[in-house]
Structures are given as structure tokens and as C-alpha cells.
Amino acid sequence: xxxxxxxxxxxxxxxxxxxxxxxxxxxxxxxxxxxxxxxxxxxxxxxxxxxxxxxxxxxxxxxxxxxxxxxxxxxxxxxxxxxxxxxxxxxxxxxxxxxxxxxxxxxxxxxxxxxxxxxxxxxxxxxxxxxxxxxxxxxxxxxxxxxxxxxxxxxxxxxxxxxxxxxxxxxxxxxxxxxxxxxxxxxxxxxxxxxxxxxxxxxxxxxxxxxxxxxxxxxxxxxxxxxxxxxxxxxxxxxxxxxxxxxxxxxxxxxxxxxxxxxxxxxxxxxxxxxxxxxxxxxxx
Amino acid sequence: xxxxxxxxxxxxxxxxxxxxxxxxxxxxxxxxxxxxxxxxxxxxxxxxxxxxxxxxxxxxxxxxxxxxxxxxxxxxxxxxxxxxxxxxxxxxxxxxxxxxxxxxxxxxxxxxxxxxxxxxxxxxxxxxxxxxxxxxxxxxxxxxxxxxxxxxxxxxxxxxxxxxxxxxxxxxxxxxxxxxxxxxxxxxxxxxxxxxxxxxxxxxxxxxxxxxxxxxxxxxxxxxxxxxxxxxxxxxxxxxxxxxxxxxxxxxxxxxxxxxxxxxxxxxxxxxxxxxxxxxxxxxxxxxxxxxxxxxxxxxxxxxxxxxxxxxxxxxxx
Amino acid sequence: xxxxxxxxxxxxxxxxxxxxxxxxxxxxxxxxxxxxxxxxxxxxxxxxxxxxxxxxxxxxxxxxxxxxxxxxxxxxxxxxxxxxxxxxxxxxxxxxxxxxxxxxxxxxxxxxxxxxxxxxxxxxxxxxxxxxxxxxxxxxxxxxxxxxxxxxxxxxxxxxxxxxxxxxxxxxxxxxxxxxxxxxxxxxxxxxxxxxxxxxxxxxxxxxxxxxxxxxxxxxxxxxxxxxxxxxxxxxxxxxxxxxx
Numbered sequence: 001x002x003x004x005x006x007x008x009x010x011x012x013x014x015x016x017x018x019x020x021x022x023x024x025x026x027x028x029x030x031x032x033x034x035x036x037x038x039x040x041x042x043x044x045x046x047x048x049x050x051x052x053x054x055x056x057x058x059x060x061x062x063x064x065x066x067x068x069x070x071x072x073x074x075x076x077x078x079x080x081x082x083x084x085x086x087x088x089x090x091x092x093x094x095x096x097x098x099x100x101x102x103x104x105x106x107x108x109x110x111x112x113x114x115x116x117x118x119x120x121x122x123x124x125x126x127x128x129x130x131x132x133x134x135x136x137x138x139x140x141x142x143x144x145x146x147x148x149x150x151x152x153x154x155x156x157x158x159x160x161x162x163x164x165x166x167x168x169x170x171x172x173x174x175x176x177x178x179x180x181x182x183x184x185x186x187x188x189x190x191x192x193x194x195x196x197x198x199x200x201x202x203x204x205x206x207x208x209x210x211x212x213x214x215x216x217x218x219x220x221x222x223x224x225x226x227x228x229x230x231x232x233x234x235x236x237x238x239x240x241x242x243x244x245x246x247x248x249x250x251x252x253x254x255x256x257x258x259x260x261x262x263x264x265x266x267x268x269x270x271x272x273x274x275x276x277x278x279x280x281x282x283x284x285x
Numbered sequence: 286x287x288x289x290x291x292x293x294x295x296x297x298x299x300x301x302x303x304x305x306x307x308x309x310x311x312x313x314x315x316x317x318x319x320x321x322x323x324x325x326x327x328x329x330x331x332x333x334x335x336x337x338x339x340x341x342x343x344x345x346x347x348x349x350x351x352x353x354x355x356x357x358x359x360x361x362x363x364x365x366x367x368x369x370x371x372x373x374x375x376x377x378x379x380x381x382x383x384x385x386x387x388x389x390x391x392x393x394x395x396x397x398x399x400x401x402x403x404x405x406x407x408x409x410x411x412x413x414x415x416x417x418x419x420x421x422x423x424x425x426x427x428x429x430x431x432x433x434x435x436x437x438x439x440x441x442x443x444x445x446x447x448x449x450x451x452x453x454x455x456x457x458x459x460x461x462x463x464x465x466x467x468x469x470x471x472x473x474x475x476x477x478x479x480x481x482x483x484x485x486x487x488x489x490x491x492x493x494x495x496x497x498x499x500x501x502x503x504x505x506x507x508x509x510x511x512x513x514x515x516x517x518x519x520x521x522x523x524x525x526x527x528x529x530x531x532x533x534x535x536x537x538x539x540x541x542x543x544x545x546x547x548x549x550x551x552x553x554x555x556x557x558x559x560x561x562x563x564x565x566x567x568x569x570x571x572x573x574x575x576x577x578x579x580x581x582x583x584x585x586x587x588x589x590x591x592x593x594x595x596x597x598x599x600x601x602x603x
Numbered sequence: 604x605x606x607x608x609x610x611x612x613x614x615x616x617x618x619x620x621x622x623x624x625x626x627x628x629x630x631x632x633x634x635x636x637x638x639x640x641x642x643x644x645x646x647x648x649x650x651x652x653x654x655x656x657x658x659x660x661x662x663x664x665x666x667x668x669x670x671x672x673x674x675x676x677x678x679x680x681x682x683x684x685x686x687x688x689x690x691x692x693x694x695x696x697x698x699x700x701x702x703x704x705x706x707x708x709x710x711x712x713x714x715x716x717x718x719x720x721x722x723x724x725x726x727x728x729x730x731x732x733x734x735x736x737x738x739x740x741x742x743x744x745x746x747x748x749x750x751x752x753x754x755x756x757x758x759x760x761x762x763x764x765x766x767x768x769x770x771x772x773x774x775x776x777x778x779x780x781x782x783x784x785x786x787x788x789x790x791x792x793x794x795x796x797x798x799x800x801x802x803x804x805x806x807x808x809x810x811x812x813x814x815x816x817x818x819x820x821x822x823x824x825x826x827x828x829x830x831x832x833x834x835x836x837x838x839x840x841x842x843x844x845x846x847x848x
Binding site for chain 1: 339341385388389391392393395396397399400401403404406407408410411412413414520521522525528529532562563564565567568569571572575576579
């Protein structure tokens with residue numbers, strides 16, 4: 001029983017990583033906690049599910065579509081709205097809040113109030129039994145996918161020019177501008193990337209979590225917790241933080257259901273109060 | 286300025302006579318809700334507009350008061366004790382919120398208050414033994430101050446209006462006071478204020494406490510109005526709405542939050558008969574206001590009116 | 604008795620030592636000028652004295668009273684006032700309100716949530732005379748946003764003087780001012796009575812040298828040359844420090 005819980009924790013951690021890696025990059029680079037991020041996660045789930053159920057696309061095509069569609073949405077939001085408010089972080093935060101409200105109702109309008117769940121792709125359904133424990137294949141797959149994406153993101157940040165620019169922007173946006181980095185273009189790229197990751201995560205999570213109204217505002221605070229614990233702009237921090245939160249969340253619900261949210265958010269509050277820059281990353285502004 | 290006085294007088298008259306001209310108990314209850322959310326929005330805007338701190342966790346304080354009333358009544362307490370306890374408990378909760386979130390300002394403050402509000406929601410949702418979880422708690426009866434029953438919508442509205450008027454007056458006195466001046470100073474130039482001898486943290490803390498008190502009043506009124514309390518009252522959306530209301534109406538003004546609450550509640554309750562997606566409208570209006578009229582509706586409209594007047598004054602007479 | 608005594612003050616940011624063992628003794632009523640090339644650590648020194656920064660070592664005393672551990676606001680109550688390089692006042696408010704806020708900072712009234720601020724006749728009268736003292740009495744009801752930079756600098760000085768400080772720290776008061784405005788501020792500073800000790804950071808040599816009695820030249824976070832105006836001007840090290848820049 002504990003093994004299953006552990007597997008589920010790491011799986012949930014994987015989904016959280018997909019959700020919060022983007023949030024962390026956006027926050028680190030643009031200094032804006034993107035309150036639309038949970039909505040993007042949910043949108044990915046809805047769009048991907050529709051792709052499978054209504055348009056009969058394959059699972060992976062649907063996943064790609066979900067990521068792409070949400071990335072486009074993110075791009076539109078960033079260029080049309082956030083860029084106009086450059087310089088006022090507070091205004092940008094408020095706009096993302098307003099958009100979260102719009103998306104929440106939009107999804108309710110289009111997809112209705114009932115939870116939508118999709119089947120795990122046949123190639124990944126079922127499980128394997130080794131060492132006396134049942135390992136659901138899909139959940140293991142999510143963990144692997146999250147790790148692969150983490151590796152790809154790491155490669156992007158550490159080994160490419162774009163990544164270097166992003167890291168520079170996170171460390172010191174003023175300096176980055178002076179050095180000639182097109183920071184506003186970078187913002188759009190990172191925002192789209194974060195959105196794509198969130199949308200992808202929302203779709204990958206759909207067979208497990210389903211997609212339902214309220215998923216957006218349920219996931220958003222979790223992204224916040226992971227990023228605060230792991231440090232803004234830190235990839236390792238997001239990964240470790242996601243897994244830790246995955247464990248706290250799942251085990252907490254089983255062991256201390258009444259205080260589940262309490263123990264989930266308390267570490268975040270403690271960290272914010274004692275160490276505003278999180279456990280790994282650089283100083284939050 | 287007389288045009289303004291006339292508008293205010295008319296508004297007062299309209300508000301005082303609501304039970305007479307509003308059609309039906311449902312809409313009278315909506316009117317009560319408008320006043321309740323106006324008080325709640327004032328409590329949130331005290332921090333946004335005057336302290337420069339955006340809280341996304343005030344739903345936690347609002348619901349703390351409402352739940353305390355419900356739980357106390359359920360445990361057999363009388364109305365007076367329940368209300369007193371609700372205020373005391375919420376003030377204690379506010380002190381904790383303030384002590385934790387005032388470690389930072391700006392975005393950090395938004396995030397800590399969001400987390401604290403979520404903790405309250407989590408407790409409401411999961412501490413089923415105390416809060417009834419998703420099922421909520423019913424409030425069996427309303428108080429009868431001086432023997433006058435508040436069971437009817439009309440009477441409850443009148444009582445709410447009196448409380449609202451008292452809160453509005455207290456708010457007006459507070460923001461125009463010397464302390465209010467200190468608070469506004471910390472909003473604009475906290476570093477300079479320290480150098481001038483002000484205790485910036487303590488000023489913010491005291492403002493937060495008054496804000497928590499107003500949120501408690503609103504929460505208590507809400508518990509009695511709805512005669513029921515459940516976890517959605519503590520959810521993130523419940524904390525976000527007053528922020529939207531305050532900024533839309535005009536943060537840092539006295540009428541702005543009231544107008545904002547009026548706007549949102551009307552959209553929610555009245556327009557929703559014609560427009561089914563009011564959250565979307567609310568979000569859209571909010572985004573438009575942040576983008577194009579960031580000072581909010583009340584100051585923004587006043588500015589437009591002034592400009593129109595100036596243009597008309599310049600126009601040649603025919 | 605010294606008005607301001609700084610002993611062996613140290614401050615580092617990460618690996619960078621910005622303040623290295625500074626010794627400073629300023630007599631009551633003195634006019635001290637602190638000069639030095641950019642990056643010498645002058646404003647950091649002011650921030651340490653005022654309490655915005657905590658030193659890593661050393662001590663600060665105001666009229667022989669140790670203030671090293673005191674927060675900024677407490678130092679204001681003990682008679683320390685300062686102005687800033689970049690003027691940060693309250694642009695949405697009138698000049699009168701700006702100065703009133705300064706007076707309020709030292710008054711018990713600042714905690715009063717009932718008394719209407721714009722009805723406090725006593726406070727307002729004091730604010731009006733503080734503005735008159737710097738020649739801005741007629742503009743009391745103008746919004747700060749509608750004033751020139753030079754006028755704002757004078758408002759800032761009015762706010763500092765309104766608190767009847769014992770020690771006044773001026774951080775580049777002439778920066779950004781036109782020739783005329785400089786003359787006005789110079790006259791204003793000259794008129795400040797001797798019961799206020801003044802320490803000034805400045806770059807503009809013409810105006811500042813006139814004003815100074817004693818000069819401390821800072822370089823790389825330490826005091827390199829110190830003495831009377833004549834001594835410092837004649838000292839070859841002073842030229843070296845500036846030419847080396």
C-alpha cells in the first residue's frame with residue numbers, strides 16, 4: 001500500500017513539475033507570479049481530451065495539440081496584455097488573475113460542469129508486477145516523461161544560447177538589457193514555453209486527475225508552493241520541490257486528512273517568512 | 286461640488302428605501318449582499334489602496350468569522366456571544382495573517398496571503414468534524430436586536446444597512462485621520478517614512494487589524510444572510526473577488542470599493558439572468574479596467590467628467 | 604562631546620568590502636563635507652549612519668549616545684535627519700501635506716485613528732512656517748508634482764528642518780539643480796543655525812567647498828584625507844584620488 005502511495009506521489013510530483021517548471025521560469029524571468037498558470041494546466045486537459053474524444057486524434061497527437069494550443073494562448077496573453085503593462089508587476093499579476101476568471105468560465109461554458117476523464121493510451125495501460133508490487137504503467141510513464149522533460153529543459157537552459165539568455169534575464173534583467181538581450185522577446189518565449197509545459201501537464205494528468213471546473217484554482221496554489229520551496233527560476237528546485245509536495249500531498253491525505261492542506265502550505269509559509277528566496281534559487285525580488 | 290452632493294443624497298435615499306421599491310425578497314437579499322460585499326471590499330481595499338498591499342487571502346478571514354458564528358450557534362451559544370466570539374477569533378486569525386505576511390511586501394505579500402487563505406480553505410474543507418466539510422453548516426436563526434426580528438429579508442436589509450453605514454463612517458474617519466495619513470505615507474515611500482520616524486511595520490499591522498475587523502463584520506453578516514456557510518466562501522475565488530471589486534471601482538477611494546461591489550454583485554445576480562457567464566464578464570471588465578482605466582471606475586469617471594466639462598467650457602458659444 | 608562619532612565602521616556586501624574601518628568625529632555645529640570619487644562608499648556611509656544598513660562592525664554615536672543597534676525611525680526621534688540623492692517625496696500630495704507628514708513623524712498624533720489630519724491647526728501652522736522658511740510659503744497648496752526639481756529639493760530640506768534635528772545629513776543636495784537653484788539652496792544652507800550640525804556629501808566642488816569647514820575625502824570605503832578646507836585642497840593625495848579616477 002505504501003509503495004502504491006509512493007509511486008502515486010512521484011507521479012503527482014511529475015505532473016507538478018510540468019506545472020511548476022514553467023511557473024518558476026516565468027516568475028524568475030518576469031517577476032510575475034502567473035495566476036493564469038493553473039488555468040493553462042486545465043485548458044491543456046480540456047483541449048487534449050476534446051482532441052481524443054471528439055476529433056479522434058491519437059493520444060500523443062492530442063498531447064502535442066494541447067501543448068501547442070495553450071502555448072499560443074500564452075503568447076497572445078503575453079503580447080497583447082502583459083507587454084502593454086511592462087514595468088508594473090502588480091498590474092500584470094492582476095491581469096493574469098482576471099484572465100484566470102475568464103478562462104475558468106470559458107471552459108465551463110464550452111465543456112460543461114461534469115468532470116471529463118480520458119483513458120490511458122492502450123500502449124501504456126495496465127501494469128507490471130515485479131517484486132510483489134503492482135506498478136501501473138501509465139504512472140511510471142509520467143515519471144519518466146517528467147524526467148526527460150526536466151533533462152531537456154536543463155539542456156535548454158545550460159547548453160543553448162536561448163537558455164543562457166534566460167538565465168541572464170533571471171539573474172539580472174537590467175544587465176541583460178544592457179548587454180543587448182531582447183528581454184521583451186525573451187518574455188514571450190518563456191511565457192509560451194511555460195504555458196506549453198502547463199498545458200502538456202494538464203493533458204498528461206487527465207487520465208489520473210480528470211479535468212473539471214475548479215482544477216485551475218486547485219493546481220495554482222500547488223505551483224506556488226513548489227516554486228517557493230524550490231526557489232524561483234531554479235529547475236532542480238522545481239523538480240525536488242514537486243516530488244516533495246507530491247509526497248506531502250498524497251501521504252498527508254491518507255495519514256492526516258483533516259490537516260492535509262495545512263501541512264501542505266505550512267512549509268511554504270515558513271519558507272516565505274524565513275527565507276524569501278526559497279531553498280535553492282536566487283533571491284526573489 | 287453640489288452635483289456630487291445631490292448624487293450622494295439620492296443614493297442614500299435609494300439605499301434607505303430598498304425594501305419599498307425592490308421587487309421581491311430575492312432581490313432584497315441581493316441588496317443585502319451588495320452591502321455585505323461592500324464592507325468586505327472596503328476591508329480589502331484598506332490594504333490595497335491605503336497600505337499598498339494586495340491580499341489574496343481575505344476570504345480566509347471572512348469565512349473564519351462566518352464559520353465561527355455558525356459553529357457557536359450550533360454549539361448552543363446565543364447570538365451575542367457568537368458574534369463577539371466570531372470577532373475575537375477573526376481578530377486573532379488576522380494577527381497571525383498579519384505577522385506572517387508582513388514579512389514581505391509586493392508580490393511576496395500576495396503569495397503569502399494566498400497561501401494563508403488556502404490554508405483556511407483547506408481547514409474548512411477537510412476538518413469535517415468541525416466544519417461539516419463540503420456539506421457546510423446551517424445557521425439556524427438570526428438575532429433579534431431590541432426584540433425586532435431579522436427573519437424577514439426587509440428587516441435584515443435594514444439592519445445590514447445600519448451596520449454598513451457605521452462601517453463606512455468608521456472607514457471614512459480612519460482614512461482621513463492622522464493614522465490614515467501615516468498609512469498612506471508608508472504606501473508611497475516606506476523608506477522615507479522610516480527616516481521620518483514612523484514605525485512602518487507596526488502601522489501596517491494596525492491597518493491589517495482594522496481590515497480584519499471589517500472582514501469579520503462582513504463575514505458575520507453573511508453567515509446570517511445566507512443562513513449557511515460552506516468551504517467555497519474561503520476559496521481563492523472568494524478572496525480574488527473583493528480585489529477585483531476594489532480595483533475596478535477605484536482603489537484608494539471610499540466610494541470606489543462600494544461601487545465595485547455594486548457592479549460585481551449586479552453582474553452576478555441580475556445580469557446572470559440574461560448573461561450566463563458572469564465570471565467571464567467580471568474577468569473581462571477587470572482586465573479592461575486594469576489595462577485602460579487603472580485608477581478604477583470612480584476616479585476614472587470623475588476624470589472623464591472633468592475633461593468633458595473642460596472641453597465644453599472651451600467650446601465657443603453659438 | 605561629539606555630535607556624530609563613527610568608530611571603525613565596517614560593511615561588506617558578499618565579498619566586497621564597501622566600508623573599511625571608518626573613523627569620523629564631527630563636532631557640534633560643524634559643517635563637514637564628505638567628498639570622493641564615485642563608488643567610494645559615501646552614500647553607503649550615510650545609509651549606515653541613518654540606519655538603513657546594518658554595519659558588520661564598528662559603532663556609531665549621536666551626541667555620545669550609541670545608536671548602532673537602533674532602527675532608522677528611532678534615530679529620527681533622537682534628532683537625526685537626512686535628505687537623499689534622488690528626491691523621493693509624496694508626489695500626489697501638496698507641499699503642505701508633505702511637510703505635515705514630516706512633522707507628524709515625531710508626534711504622538713501619528714497613531715491617532717480619529718483625529719482628522721487636515722484639521723490639526725497646530726501641525727499645519729508649523730508646516731506652513733517650515734515652508735516659508737525655505738521660501739515656498741506661497742506654494743503650500745500646490746501639488747508636489749507641479750513643482751520644479753529645485754523647489755522639491757527645498758521642500759525636502761524644509762521637511763528635514765521641520766523636525767528640528769540636531770544632525771542633518773545631506774546627500775548631494777545640489778545634484779540636478781540649475782545654477783539659480785543652486786544659489787537658492789546654498790543660501791538656504793548658509794542660513795541654518797549652528798545648533799544643527801551638518802554633514803554633506805557632494806560632487807559639485809564649487810558650491811560645496813564654499814560651505815565646508817572640514818572635509819573628509821573618501822576612497823575605496825575608507826577616509827583617505829581629512830582636515831580643514833585649506834589642508835585638504837593643498838594635499839597632493841586629494842588630487843591623486845581624483846585624477847586616478
